Amino acid sequence: MQALNSINIMQKFSLFEKQWTPHIIGELNGHYVKLCKLKNDFVWHSHENEDELFMVFKGTLLMDFRDGRTVEVKEGEILIVPKGVEHRPHTNGEIVFNLLFEPKATSHTGTVESEMTVKELGWI
Incomplete structure (x- = not known):
């Protein structure tokens, strides 16, 4: 059981620098809450069975x-990408602080395998 704090x-964002590598900060109802720093381009991908919520804390x-x-x-906004929709997150060169909310089974880059794919996520 998670601590009630x-x-x-x-x-939590101050604890890591690596970009495009999600870090888990919470778990609820079979979903993870993850933080990720983003900069420049990610890969085109989709998630066949999971919707993804992106919430921006810093940057665009x-x-x-x-x-x-x-x-x-933008900062303070969310975007929900429905399952099966191919998408490519990127930035205009700035570092973006992003929160992800998605089912625990969600693969980092969906069915696409790339050098950017993170297979094992850690808690911070």
């Missing part, structure tokens, strides 16, 4: 979709 999200996240659209997600 508040979690200081900005303090850009999310590309295969239909040619790019959605801008």
